Amino acid sequence: MVGLIQKILIDMIKDITNEETLNEIKKLANIPLDRKFQINIVYSDEEWQKLFKAMLSVLKITDEQADETYAKYFLKDSLERFPTWFQMSKNSYEFLLIQPTIHNCFATGVADQKHRDAINDKFKVEQFPEKIITHYKSSNNHCGLYMKLAQEVINHYKDNAIIEEKKCMKSGGDECEIHVQWSGLAA
Amino acid sequence: MNQLNEYNNFRQEIERIADQLCLAVKGTFDFSVEATTSDQIIQKLCMLMNFTIDAARRSLSEMNIQNSKLTELDKLKSDFMANVSHELRTPLTLILGPLEGLISDKDSIPLAHQDNLFRIHRNAYRLYGLVNDLLDFAKLEAGKYILSEEVIDLNRHIKDIVDDAQGLAGERKLSLTFTPFPDLPLMMLDRKIIDKITFNLLSNALKFTPAGGHINVQLLRDCDCVDIIVTDTGIGIPTEQISKLFERFYQVNSSSTRTHEGTGIGLAMINQFTKLMDGKIVVASEEGKGSKFKICIPFKAVPENKKNQPEEKYKEKISSFKVSLSKMEMKSESKYTDIEKLNIKGDLPLILLADDNPDVRSYIVSLIQDSYEIIEVENGKLALEAIYKFSPQVILSDVMMPEMNGFELTAKIKSDPKVKNIPIILITAKAGKEAVVDSFQVGADDYLSKPFSAEELKARIGAALRNRQDYLKIEELNIQLNKTINELSNSKSYLESSNKELEEEIELRKILEEKNSKLNSELVIAARHAGMADIAASVLHNIGNALNSVTTSTTFIGQRILTSKTSNLIEISKLLDQHESDMAAFITNDPQGQRIPKYITKLAEISKIDKEYLTAEINNVQKGITHIKEIINKQNSLSKVLGVNNAIIVPNLIEDALILNKTIYSNINISIKRDFNPIKEVVNDRVKLLQILVNLIKNGIESILEKNPEHKEIILSIREKNNTHFDIQLSDNGVGIEKENLEKIFSFRFTTKKEGHGFGLHSSAISIQDMGGNLSVTSDGLGKGATFSITLPYQPSKKEDRKNE
Ligand code: HEM
Numbered sequence: 001m002v003g004l005i006q007k008i009l010i011d012m013i014k015d016i017t018n019e020e021t022l023n024e025i026k027k028l029a030n031i032p033l034d035r036k037f038q039i040n041i042v043y044s045d046e047e048w049q050k051l052f053k054a055m056l057s058v059l060k061i062t063d064e065q066a067d068e069t070y071a072k073y074f075l076k077d078s079l080e081r082f083p084t085w086f087q088m089s090k091n092s093y094e095f096l097l098i099q100p101t102i103h104n105c106f107a108t109g110v111a112d113q114k115h116r117d118a119i120n121d122k123f124k125v126e127q128f129p130e131k132i133i134t135h136y137k138s139s140n141n142h143c144g145l146y147m148k149l150a151q152e153v154i155n156h157y158k159d160n161a162i163i164e165e166k167k168c169m170k171s172g173g174d175e176c177e178i179h180v181q182w183s184g185l186a187a
Numbered sequence: 188m189n190q191l192n193e194y195n196n197f198r199q200e201i202e203r204i205a206d207q208l209c210l211a212v213k214g215t216f217d218f219s220v221e222a223t224t225s226d227q228i229i230q231k232l233c234m235l236m237n238f239t240i241d242a243a244r245r246s247l248s249e250m251n252i253q254n255s256k257l258t259e260l261d262k263l264k265s266d267f268m269a270n271v272s273h274e275l276r277t278p279l280t281l282i283l284g285p286l287e288g289l290i291s292d293k294d295s296i297p298l299a300h301q302d303n304l305f306r307i308h309r310n311a312y313r314l315y316g317l318v319n320d321l322l323d324f325a326k327l328e329a330g331k332y333i334l335s336e337e338v339i340d341l342n343r344h345i346k347d348i349v350d351d352a353q354g355l356a357g358e359r360k361l362s363l364t365f366t367p368f369p370d371l372p373l374m375m376l377d378r379k380i381i382d383k384i385t386f387n388l389l390s391n392a393l394k395f396t397p398a399g400g401h402i403n404v405q406l407l408r409d410c411d412c413v414d415i416i417v418t419d420t421g422i423g424i425p426t427e428q429i430s431k432l433f434e435r436f437y438q439v440n441s442s443s444t445r446t447h448e449g450t451g452i453g454l455a456m457i458n459q460f461t462k463l464m465d466g467k468i469v470v471a472s473e474e475g476k477g478s479k480f481k482i483c484i485p486f487k488a489v490p491e492n493k494k495n496q497p498e499e500k501y502k503e504k505i506s507s508f509k510v511s512l513s514k515m516e517m518k519s520e521s522k523y524t525d526i527e528k529l530n531i532k533g534d535l536p537l538i539l540l541a542d543d544n545p546d547v548r549s550y551i552v553s554l555i556q557d558s559y560e561i562i563e564v565e566n567g568k569l570a571l572e573a574i575y576k577f578s579p580q581v582i583l584s585d586v587m588m589p590e591m592n593g594f595e596l597t598a599k600i601k602s603d604p605k606v607k608n609i610p611i612i613l614i615t616a617k618a619g620k621e622a623v624v625d626s627f628q629v630g631a632d633d634y635l636s637k638p639f640s641a642e643e644l645k646a647r648i649g650a651a652l653r654n655r656q657d658y659l660k661i662e663e664l665n666i667q668l669n670k671t672i673n674e675l676s677n678s679k680s681y682l683e684s685s686n687k688e689l690e691e692e693i694e695l696r697k698i699l700e701e702k703n704s705k706l707n708s709e710l711v712i713a714a715r716h717a718g719m720a721d722i723a724a725s726v727l728h729n730i731g732n733a734l735n736s737v738t739t740s741t742t743f744i745g746q747r748i749l750t751s752k753t754s755n756l757i758e759i760s761k762l763l764d765q766h767e768s769d770m771a772a773f774i775t776n777d778p779q780g781q782r783i784p785k786y787i788t789k790l791a792e793i794s795k796i797d798k799e800y801l802t803a804e805i806n807n808v809q810k811g812i813t814h815i816k817e818i819i820n821k822q823n824s825l826s827k828v829l830g831v832n833n834a835i836i837v838p839n840l841i842e843d844a845l846i847l848n849k850t851i852y853s854n855i856n857i858s859i860k861r862d863f864n865p866i867k868e869v870v871n872d873r874v875k876l877l878q879i880l881v882n883l884i885k886n887g888i889e890s891i892l893e894k895n896p897e898h899k900e901i902i903l904s905i906r907e908k909n910n911t912h913f914d915i916q917l918s919d920n921g922v923g924i925e926k927e928n929l930e931k932i933f934s935f936r937f938t939t940k941k942e943g944h945g946f947g948l949h950s951s952a953i954s955i956q957d958m959g960g961n962l963s964v965t966s967d968g969l970g971k972g973a974t975f976s977i978t979l980p981y982q983p984s985k986k987e988d989r990k991n992e
Contacts, residue, residue: 036225040234081231109219109237 001048001140002106002119003037010037012073013055021058028054040109042119045140063144071148075156092157093182096132096150100125130185136176143168143176150180160184200224204233216244262329269325275318282311302553306546323383324452327459334463336375338489341413342367342406344378348385349404352393360398366405374413375487380460381415387453388417388480396421396477412466412483423474432470433458457482535560536652539579541570541596542614543588551583554641555648567591571599574606581651582611583635586625594629601630608658610651614639759783759790807846832983835869835876837905837915844880848888855899857891862904866913867981871958876979879951879962883917883975886948890921894970911980912960918974924966932964959984 013022026033029050037043056066079086085102089095100123107119124135136143147163154161160183167177200222210218219240222233286308290296296304326332349365356363385404392402400420407414424432432454461468465485472478538559542548548563555561562577564570568590574582582600586593593613601607610632615625626634632654633647766773766780773780838861845859884901891899902918924932933952948962955962960979966972 038223038225038230039227040222040230040237081227105238106234108241109221109234 001043001045002039002110003041003043004039004106006043006048006051007037007039008074008077009051009055009070011077012070013059015073016069017059025051025054025058028058040106042110042112042115049140067142067144067148071145071152074149075152079156086156089157091185092150092154092159092161093130093132093180093185095153095157096134096180097125097127099123099134130182132180134178134180136178137169137174141170143170143178146176146178150178154180197226197229200226200229204229204236208236211240214247216240216247265325265328268321269329269331272318272322272325276315276322279311279315279318283308283315286311302549306550310546320383320452320456324456324459327456327463332459332463334377335379336377336487338373338493339376339378339381340371340373341376341381342371344381345385345404345406345415348382348389352389355393356402359393359396361393361396361400361402363393363402364404366403368406368408368413371406371408371413373489375489375493376484377464380464384457384460384482385415385417387457388415388482391453392417392419392421392478395419400477408486411486413486415482415484416479418477418479420477423476423478424470424472425474426472429470429472433468536581537562537577537579538648539564539570539573539577539582539584541565541567541583541588541593542585544585547585547614551644554644558645559648565589567593567596567599570596574600574609578606579609580655581648582609583648584611584613586613586615593631594625597629597631608655610655612647612651759786810843810846832870833873835871835873837866837869837913838863840873840877841880841903841905841915844877844884847877847881848884855888855892857888857899857901860900860902862902862906864904864906866905866907869913869979870982871979872983875954875958879954879977880915882948882951883977887917887919887921887973887975890923890973891919892921894920894922896920908978911982912978913981915977915979916974918972920972923969923971923973924964925969926966929964929966933962955979 010022010026013025023033026035029047031047031051052066055061056063059066061069082102085098086095089098103123104120107116110116110119122136122138126133126135134146136146143165147165150163154163162181162183164179164181165176166179167173167175169176204220204222207218207220219237220233222229224230286304290304290308293301323332346365346367349363353363389402389404396402396419402417402419405414405416405418407416434455458468461482461484467483469481469483470478471481536559538555539562540548540551541564542551543565545565548565552561552563562573562579564573566588567584570582570584571591573579582596584593584596588596591599593615597611597613600609600611612633612635613626613629613631614635614637616637623634633651635644635647762779762783763770766777774783775781841861841863887901891901898920900920902916904914904916904918906914906916908914933948952962955977958979960977963976963978965974965976
């Protein structure tokens with residue numbers, strides 16, 4: 001997992017709790033306390049999964065609560081960090097269409113082809129008028145996070161859309177299939 | 188201090204990134220930028236730089252894949268070109284050899300075949316030259332052309348080539364000179380290449396230099412090089428196109444508008460040949476002033492061991508080269524003339540033929556000269572001039588021509604109402620759908636794809652000519668109608684002064700006039716677009732009848748208005764004006780005044796009669812116009828839409844048909860007898876039946892006029908035949924029909940009349956069959972009148988019904 005994700009999660013934990021709780025979580029996840037995550041470097045997926053789980057258990061929150069909080073925090077951060085990508089799109093439909101390309105952008109700096117493909121292959125978007133279908137495949141199982149992030153993007157642009165997961169890896173599917181249907185998109 | 192450190196670290200990090208980016212100059216983009224730093228901005232920068240590098244890498248690899256595919260295709264194409272050219276040379280040689288044998292003894296060839304044989308010979312050679320060029324070009328492209336050098340006296344060699352071209356230059360009224368370089372030593376050169384280069388440059392100069400111009404070929408030597416310089420005072424080359432001149436297949440004008448024939452490989456080939464000899468080309472040109480091509484070839488001295496060898500004989504090669512130069516000569520025996528001097532007087536239909544290739548022109552002329560008078564021109568511009576001067580009946584034009592191409596010519600003709608009705612047939616090198624689309628898109632009336640057969644050419648010209656003649660007939664009718672309308676318009680102001688009621692009639696007439704002129708244009712369009720000549724002819728036939736009756740009625744109206752007594756009203760009103768002050772005394776005491784009240788009463792009566800008469804005539808006009816409209820609608824939809832069935836009151840329909848024929852019989856004393864018996868209700872195609880009745884009545888009247896008996900009579904009858912069918916009969920006491928013609932009378936194009944087309948009865952018979960009935964004729968022979976019988980069902984058959992659903 002590209003370090004940006006861990007970095008923002010750690011910032012968030014520190015923000016909503018304190019240094020002590022953060023260290024507790026890091027310890028539980030076996031992450032050295034002085035570890036600094038670089039936003040353009042890939043770190044192990046297992047380590048990330050442990051970090052996320054540790055957060056759930058220490059903060060005593062559900063997956064859904066964690067996704068929601070993180071999505072909010074992540075979007076706020078990204079808006080400041082990468083404002084151009086948000087300005088480039090005139091609505092949430094356009095933004096979600098380029099979301100896989102944004103992700104692939106992080107993959108290009110990764111020297112190892114296998115790791116690069118792993119990032120590139122996570123998202124595929126099918127485009128329809130006022131609708132997209134995202135095919136998501138990853139051992140990190142973050143379809144919940146996808147839906148919360150998508151909702152945040154929709155809210156940011158003040159659009160109207162319904163998000164539905166029609167297929168999920170957690171219930172035995174070969175991939176997750178998330179449908180986003182807009183209504184009344186401004187041209 | 189800490190801040191300074193941070194700043195220095197930051198700078199170092201940026202420098203490291205910059206150093207990594209230096210790899211980009213390799214142009215392969217197979218690297219990525221790495222930075223181990225805690226600075227998030229630098230991390231972001233690295234990530235985005237990597238994205239950009241990756242994008243460049245991906246497009247590069249896509250481009251490489253595309254390139255290798257293209258190179259492969261290019262190679263395939265070159266191989267293919269070489270193979271095809273090679274294969275073509277064998278049959279061409281087998282054509283040319285025997286042909287040369289044949290024409291070497293001109294006197295032994297029958298006169299009728301001489302032109303054709305020489306034309307074949309010229310063009311076969313032309314093809315041979317083109318094939319050879321293609322073959323050389325393919326070899327050059329594939330890098331397979333091997334230089335074969337020999338000892339050459341270049342001064343003498345170039346002089347020979349220039350001498351060969353003198354004849355052609357003279358014919359084109361160009362002066363051609365050669366300036367040798369004195370004491371140029373013998374040198375080693377590939378003779379074939381020198382021939383090709385000089386020939387191509389010279390033939391371009393000959394092609395692009397207008398009459399009166401000058402061409403000079405010069406040889407120069409500076410220390411290491413020999414220059415062949417060809418200078419002309421021709422049309423020149425636009426500056427922006429000079430750099431593209433040597434691209435393969437490039438022509439200064441794009442293919443559809445280009446003005447000269449050629450494959451577009453000539454200069455590309457010169458370029459390749461020059462490179463092969465390690466030489467270079469320099470071009471200088473100014474539009475409208477001329478061009479200068481300089482080929483610099485490295486001087487290669489003759490090695491010692493070859494110095495004593497005599498110059499190789501090349502007589503044979505030169506002679507074939509001579510022929511290839513003569514490919515442009517294509518002298519034509521056909522009579523292309525200066526338009527100003529042309530004088531057309533023949534009785535045959537006039538065709539304008541525009542083609543820049545004299546051989547094609549003379550070939551076409553040889554095919555059609557027996558049936559047509561032909562004006563020949565060599566480009567679109569001259570064609571346009573000739574069209575205005577001679578108004579040809581049909582235009583036959585090539586697409587690719589100098590000055591103005593066939594498409595431009597078509598556009599010009601079709602946008603000028605004065606000439607747009609002259610049919611134009613485009614001759615195109617394209618075939619199939621492409622030819623159809625291109626030709627019709629520009630507005631041509633028809634097209635011919637090369638190669639075309641003599642029969643096809645004749646058939647297309649024939650069809651176009653028929654369309655033109657039909658159009659002219661409609662025009663004539665139009666003029667007649669407009670004349671009548673004008674007469675009516677002139678009397679309009681007269682009528683206005685009479686009384687208000689008459690004014691209303693005029694309003695009505697105005698509307699009718701508008702309808703008329705609208706219908707006129709509809710009818711012209713309908714006839715033009717009807718396409719098939721017989722449909723167009725049938726439209727004309729029917730409309731001719733209806734227009735005649737409209738014309739008669741409008742003439743009557745005009746006459747009536749002119750002679751109307753109501754004009755006297757003006758006189759009366761003038762009198763009354765004069766006596767405005769003593770009106771009562773004037774009317775009671777003055778003898779003139781005493782007559783006025785009586786006179787006004789009388790005028791009112793006359794005016795009433797006038798009005799009734801005019802109303803009746805205007806109704807006739809209205810009927811005529813409605814009929815024209817019905818015919819146009821009918822004919823427009825002839826091929827697609829089937830008739831509409833409605834209830835018909837047969838006696839009324841016969842009366843309508845009589846009215847529509849009124850022109851012909853109103854001035855002749857023909858007695859029309861009606862024997863109308865009651866029949867059941869009839870449902871069928873009313874318009875179709877009306878048309879048929881109009882045709883039959885017209886036929887009857889015409890045949891009576893032809894015999895011109897003392898007592899002229901037509902008897903029309905309606906009677907029941909049986910439960911399901913009824914008969915309409917029309918008997919005349921006209922010329923009658925010979926027994927042997929009775930059967931043929933309904934066949935297409937058969938007519939006994941002097942001026943008849945022979946489609947009236949044919950289409951009537953077909954129409955009746957369509958309506959489920961049958962048309963027959965009886966006659967006791969010539970001079971004994973004829974009876975036409977229509978048998979029709981009361982109700983259309985099931986099939987007819989279904990058509991209408
Ligand atoms: C500017 C906005 C965004 C940025 C910079 C961004 C960046 C990233 C990065 C760097 C990763 C780690 C990728 C990896 O290592 O595989 C990631 C993962 C993810 N992102 Fe985004 N993202 C953005 C917007 C979004 C949006 C709008 C969504 C959802 C609609 C989304 C959904 C996800 C999910 C579900 C993952 C986890 C993928 C996995 O590992 O399974 N992201 N994002």
